[in-house]
Amino acid sequence: MKNGNTFPHTIAELRLGDTAIIDSFTDVEISLKLLEMGCLPGELIQVKNIAPFGDPIAISVGGYVLGLRKKEAASVIVRRESPQL
Amino acid sequence: MEKETKEKIRPLRMGQHSSLKVALIGNPNCGKSTLFNVLTGLNQNTANFPGATVDKKTGTGKIRNGSGTTISVEFIDLPGTYSLNPKSLDEKIAVDFLCDRNHPDHPDLTLFVADASNLKRSLFLAAQIIDLKIPVVIALNMMDVVEKRGMEIEAVLLSERLGVKIIPISARKETGIDLLRQAIVSTIEIPKKEIFAREIPSGETEAQQTIERYRIITEIISGCLKIKMKKDEEVFSSGTDKILTHKIWGYAIFLFVLLLIFESVFFIASYPMKWIETLFIFFSQWGAQHLPKGEFSDLLVNGVLAGLSGVVVFIPQIALLFFFVAILEDSGYMARVSFIMDRIMRKFGLNGRSIIPLLSGVACAVPAIMSTRTISNRKERIITIMITPLMSCSARLPVYALLIALVVPAETKFGFLNMQGLVLMFLYLIGFFAAIGAAFVMQYLIRSKERSFFIMELPPYRSPRWKNVWLAIVDRVKVFLFDAGKVIIAISIILWFLASHAPGNSFSEIEKKYNSASQFPRFSDSEAGERENGDKQLERQGQVAAEKLEASYAGILGKFIEPAIKPLGFDWKVGIAIVTSFAAREVFVGTMATIYSVGDNTNSLSIREKMHAEINPETQKPRYSFAVGFALMLFYAFAMQCMSTLSVVYRETKSLKWPLFQFVYMGTLAYLASFIAYTIFK
Numbered sequence: 001m002k003n004g005n006t007f008p009h010t011i012a013e014l015r016l017g018d019t020a021i022i023d024s025f026t027d028v029e030i031s032l033k034l035l036e037m038g039c040l041p042g043e044l045i046q047v048k049n050i051a052p053f054g055d056p057i058a059i060s061v062g063g064y065v066l067g068l069r070k071k072e073a074a075s076v077i078v079r080r081e082s083p084q085l
Numbered sequence: 086m087e088k089e090t091k092e093k094i095r096p097l098r099m100g101q102h103s104s105l106k107v108a109l110i111g112n113p114n115c116g117k118s119t120l121f122n123v124l125t126g127l128n129q130n131t132a133n134f135p136g137a138t139v140d141k142k143t144g145t146g147k148i149r150n151g152s153g154t155t156i157s158v159e160f161i162d163l164p165g166t167y168s169l170n171p172k173s174l175d176e177k178i179a180v181d182f183l184c185d186r187n188h189p190d191h192p193d194l195t196l197f198v199a200d201a202s203n204l205k206r207s208l209f210l211a212a213q214i215i216d217l218k219i220p221v222v223i224a225l226n227m228m229d230v231v232e233k234r235g236m237e238i239e240a241v242l243l244s245e246r247l248g249v250k251i252i253p254i255s256a257r258k259e260t261g262i263d264l265l266r267q268a269i270v271s272t273i274e275i276p277k278k279e280i281f282a283r284e285i286p287s288g289e290t291e292a293q294q295t296i297e298r299y300r301i302i303t304e305i306i307s308g309c310l311k312i313k314m315k316k317d318e319e320v321f322s323s324g325t326d327k328i329l330t331h332k333i334w335g336y337a338i339f340l341f342v343l344l345l346i347f348e349s350v351f352f353i354a355s356y357p358m359k360w361i362e363t364l365f366i367f368f369s370q371w372g373a374q375h376l377p378k379g380e381f382s383d384l385l386v387n388g389v390l391a392g393l394s395g396v397v398v399f400i401p402q403i404a405l406l407f408f409f410v411a412i413l414e415d416s417g418y419m420a421r422v423s424f425i426m427d428r429i430m431r432k433f434g435l436n437g438r439s440i441i442p443l444l445s446g447v448a449c450a451v452p453a454i455m456s457t458r459t460i461s462n463r464k465e466r467i468i469t470i471m472i473t474p475l476m477s478c479s480a481r482l483p484v485y486a487l488l489i490a491l492v493v494p495a496e497t498k499f500g501f502l503n504m505q506g507l508v509l510m511f512l513y514l515i516g517f518f519a520a521i522g523a524a525f526v527m528q529y530l531i532r533s534k535e536r537s538f539f540i541m542e543l544p545p546y547r548s549p550r551w552k553n554v555w556l557a558i559v560d561r562v563k564v565f566l567f568d569a570g571k572v573i574i575a576i577s578i579i580l581w582f583l584a585s586h587a588p589g590n591s592f593s594e595i596e597k598k599y600n601s602a603s604q605f606p607r608f609s610d611s612e613a614g615e616r617e618n619g620d621k622q623l624e625r626q627g628q629v630a631a632e633k634l635e636a637s638y639a640g641i642l643g644k645f646i647e648p649a650i651k652p653l654g655f656d657w658k659v660g661i662a663i664v665t666s667f668a669a670r671e672v673f674v675g676t677m678a679t680i681y682s683v684g685d686n687t688n689s690l691s692i693r694e695k696m697h698a699e700i701n702p703e704t705q706k707p708r709y710s711f712a713v714g715f716a717l718m719l720f721y722a723f724a725m726q727c728m729s730t731l732s733v734v735y736r737e738t739k740s741l742k743w744p745l746f747q748f749v750y751m752g753t754l755a756y757l758a759s760f761i762a763y764t765i766f767k
Contacts, residue, residue, distance in 0.1 A: 028292065033540050035295040036168045038206040049543075052332030055428050056437070058543055063203050065543040067424045067437075072540060 011045065011059060012074035019046045020078035022061075027075035034076065038062040044081065105158045106190065107269055108183060110214065111198035112207055113165030114544040116226045120198055120256035121162045122556050124266075129560060150270040158269060161192060164458075167206070169213045184217055194272055197223045201238055201253070202230040204310060208302050211247070212280035220275055221249045222268050229255040236312050243309040248278030257550060280305070325546055326421065335425045342418075346409045346447075347510055350482070354401040358486075361401075365394035384581060391678045392577025396570045399671060403479050403565055404558050406448045411557040415549035419444070420541065427539050433521055434528025436460050437539050439469040443520065446476030447513070448561070450730045454737055464533035468524050470737060471747055474730050475520040477513045477722060480670040484721045485512055487674055490693055492714030508718075516722050519754065576665055577675050583639035584661075584680055591636040599629050634658075634680065653720065653756070654713040654763040656701075666726045673721065712766035716759040724755035 008014050022043045025031030039045075039061050048065055049058035055070040111117045122129075125144025142162040149155050169176050182188055183195055197214055199207035215221055225240060244251040250268050254261030281298050289297075328334050369386050376382035413419050419441055427437025438460050445453035453473050460466040477485070489505050496504045586592075634640050635657075642664060643657030650660055662676040681695040699708040725731065725748045734744040 025292070028290075029536065030538070030540075031292050032295065033538065035292055035299070036170075036209075037540070037542070038203075038209070038299070040296060040299050049326050049330055049424075051330055051425050051428060052335060053428050056424060056539055058326075058424065062205060064206075065545075067420070067427075067539065067541050067543050069427065069539045072538065 007080050009077055010074045011047070011057070011068075011076045011078055012070045014047045014078070016047050016050055019044060019081050021045070021081055023077045023079045025075055026077060027072075030072050030075050034068075034072075037066060038064075039066070039076070045078070103154065103156055105156055105194065105270065106161065106192045107158055107194045107196050108161045108163055108192035109196050109198060110163045110179065110183075110210075111165060111226075112167055112200060112203070112210060114542060115165065115198050115200040115203075115207065116256045117165060117198045118162065119550055119553055120224060120226060120254070121160060122550075122552055123256055123259055123262060124158075125160050127556070127559065129556065146266075148266045148270050151267070156270050160196075161190060166210070168210060169217075180217070183214070183219055192219075194220045194222060194269060196269065197221055198256075199223050199225050200227050201225045202227045202234065204238070204306055205299065205302055208247075208306065209299060212298070212302060215247060215249055215276045215278070215280055218275050220273055222265075222272050223247070223249055223251045224256075224261075224265055225251050225253045226256050228253045228261070229258050236310060239309040239311065243305070246305045246309070247280065248276045329418070329421050330425050335421075339422055339425070342413070344510070346406070347513060348506060349409075350402055350405050352506070354405050355486075357401040358398050361398045362394070365390065365397075369394075383585065384578065387585070388578045388581030389574060391581070392574045392675045393570075394675075394678065396566065396574070396671075396675070398674075399479070399483055399565065400562055402482050403448070404562055406479050407558045407561045408554060410445060410448055411554040412549045413444075414441075415547070415553055417544045417546045420543050423541065424543060431537070433524040434465065434468050434531075435524055436462065436465045436469075436537060438541065439465065442469050442473050443476055443517075446473040446478060449478050449480070449565075450474045450476070450727065451733050452561075454730065454733050457737070462533070462535050462537050464528075464531050464535060465537060467531060467738065467743065468527050470734055471527060471743065471750075472520040472523045474725060474727065474747065474751065475516050475523060475723065477516040478670075478727075480727065481512075481721055483671055483674045485509055485718055487677070487693055487696075488709075488714045488718050491696055491709050492711045512718060512722055515719075519723060523750070523754075576669075576672050580639065580661075580665055580676055580680075583642065584634055584637050587633070587637045588641075592633055595629060595632045595636060639680070652763070653759040654710075654716050654767065655720075656708070659717065663720075663726075666721075667728070669728065670721060670726045710766075712763050715766055716763035719762050720755045720759040722755075723751055723758055725751035 008018075008020070011020070014020060022039060022041050022045060024041060025034070043061055045059045045061045047057060048060050051057065051067075056067050057070065057073055058065050058067045059073075060066075109117055109121055121142070121144060124146045126146065128146070129142065129144040144160050144162070146158050146160060147155050148158055163179050163182075166176055166179065169180050182190065183192065185191060195214060197211045199211055201207075211221075211223055223244075225238065228238070231238060238253065240251045240253050250272055252261055252265045252268050254265055256262075281301060329338060369390050372382065372386040372390065376385065413422075422444070423437040423440050426440045430437055430439050439457075441459070442453040442457045445456055450473050453476075454470050457466050457469045457473070460469060486509075489508050493505050493508050635644075639661050640657060643660035646660045646664065647655075647657040650663065655663070658677075658680055661680060662673045665676045666673045677696065696709055697707065700706070701708040731744045731748065734747060735741060738744070
């Protein structure tokens with residue numbers, strides 16, 4: 001599946017400082033909350049902070065910082081900042 | 086919702102109205118409360134919407150309009166929200182309030198506070214409000230932040246596209262406020278544009294709808310947001326966050342902050358409290374000497390004044406505590422505490438957001454329980470509500486303070502650790518651990534299919550706005566003085582009556598008994614004899630007062646429950662205080678003051694000194710031994726003795742089951758803890 005492309009699939013797999021672009025959501029309920037707060041497909045995000053013991057994490061999105069649990073972060077599929085060719 | 090309101094064209098009050106109602110709405114952290122404070126100053130009141138749990142903070146401000154008339158504007162501050170989804174109860178109440186012109190508080194104008202540094206997200210909500218077809222003015226706040234980031238907003242163009250007035254302001258720097266005031270008094274027209282006008286295809290999901298709405302907002306914003314010079318200003322203070330959310334330093338700093346708060350609340354507040362105590366002793370002495378003797382003066386001095394001193398003496402502690410809580414919230418630190426505590430709180434069926442109610446519970450459980458609304462999961466919210474009153478609130482502080490001073494020696498260990506402070510910290514910690522423990526048990530008792538979320542904004546660190554801090558203190562002190570104060574004084578008066586009246590003629594019989602026994606032979610020639618005689622008389626007066634109290638209605642009530650509390654080491658006097666404390670814990674001190682001052686005509690000792698001097702007739706040792714004092718402290722740490730909290734729990738859970746359960750489980754815990762403590766230390 002990954003076929004040599006090791007880029008993480010969800011926000012939960014990103015490391016501190018990584019940037020990515022929101023692609024889609026796998027969870028309807030969580031996606032509604034996130035969309036409402038401006039986490040839209042196509043938005044650039046960056047992992048800004050990770051709480052002690054790895055959970056929750058903080059990402060910057062649309063000019064502010066959002067804290068969310070790993071479980072919620074795992075429902076957001078991301079892609080690389082610039083499409084690789 | 087939007088279609089329904091389209092037809093309703095409100096009759097507009099044109100021309101010369103002398104009063105206006107304005108609702109403030111916006112995202113959380115958009116600077117709404119700062120603007121509210123700027124617009125209203127000290128004239129604020131906090132209450133709830135009738136029949137709902139939504140906070141309604143109102144305040145008034147006067148505005149001079151163009152023709153020179155002064156208009157009194159009532160501002161209503163609504164809680165911050167990200168959307169107006171009628172599915173959420175709180176948000177539905179806001180929508181109804183804004184749209185229903187039959188609502189008693191229906192606003193003439195809605196003032197939308199937009200965070201200019203977060204324009205897209207702000208306008209997403211603003212557009213929903215514009216589509217409600219009500220008069221709207223947008224205050225484009227945080228313009229100073231936008232400028233600092235090297236950006237510029239074309240407010241005029243944006244205003245044209247949205248079809249409403251937009252006034253760029255900075256609530257922190259207080260710029261643009263006069264223009265905003267003029268816009269408030271001159272805007273009455275309903276916006277003509279519809280932002281999300283398009284019919285929503287039936288097959289479209291809510292998510293698609295949100296995405297589509299954001300697309301429309303992005304279109305509107307395009308060309309309005311200009312970057313003058315690219316500045317890579319860090320929106321997020323990563324450096325500070327690295328320390329404050331560090332896995333060791335984060336928790337260490339948090340503990341240190343708590344310690345600092347408790348120590349200062351106890352020690353700094355003790356000075357003004359001593360002054361207040363002295364002042365009241367002076368008043369009651371003056372009253373006892375100069376007022377004509379009689380029932381009314383007695384009521385005034387030993388009923389009202391004693392009760393009042395029990396209220397006023399609290400103010401320094403409450404003010405200090407809210408000073409710290411307001412700073413922590415205003416600076417953005419509280420959000421970080423939620424962030425680092427979520428992982429731990431989850432294990433106890435709680436949420437990182439639960440830490441804010443729990444910490445606010447240290448001040449007062451009533452606003453703390455109201456703040457649990459930010460927890461969307463019902464199970465987590467119920468557990469937080471159930472355990473919050475176990476956190477030692479400021480009403481317990483005077484009880485602790487009195488008892489600690491009574492039974493804990495003011496010694497210093499290891500050169501710096503004050504024993505009294507240490508016992509106080511122990512009481513706060515045991516409250517916290519009891520809360521956590523109760524949560525752990527309850528997560529298995531309460532069933533829920535709902536999912537648990539933790540999605541919260543971490544606002545940038547800001548230096549606290551002193552005006553906000555100051556107004557928060559004034560607000561809390563006012564609520565305490567007028568809401569709690571009323572109850573406390575009423576109870577003091579009832580108590581005074583119960584303690585100074587008795588069934589039948591038992592009082593006169595006691596007096597008769599002592600009068601006939603006082604036929605001492607007279608020593609009139611020696612000075613020593615006279616002094617002895619005087620001492621005896623004083624002693625006899627004390628015995629009469631004590632016997633009278635025992636025979637009074639209050640004494641009868643206390644004696645009635647004495648068998649139940651005897652295993653805890655409490656006598657009937659404490660029994661009276663426990664009964665009256667079911668109204669509010671702080672009544673304990675007032676009750677003790679009333680009980681010990683009834684019949685004492687000199688009023689020259691403070692209540693602590695009077696309690697300290699009391700001897701237990703059974704043991705011939707001081708009545709308030711360490712075991713009794715400690716058991717009593719634990720009882721007050723755990724028992725649910727606050728009518729206001731119980732009524733708020735009822736209001737928030739909409740069920741009698743929860744307040745009842747809370748009352749029983751906390752009472753059981755209190756009884757067991759006191760019993761064990763008394764048995765060990767006896």
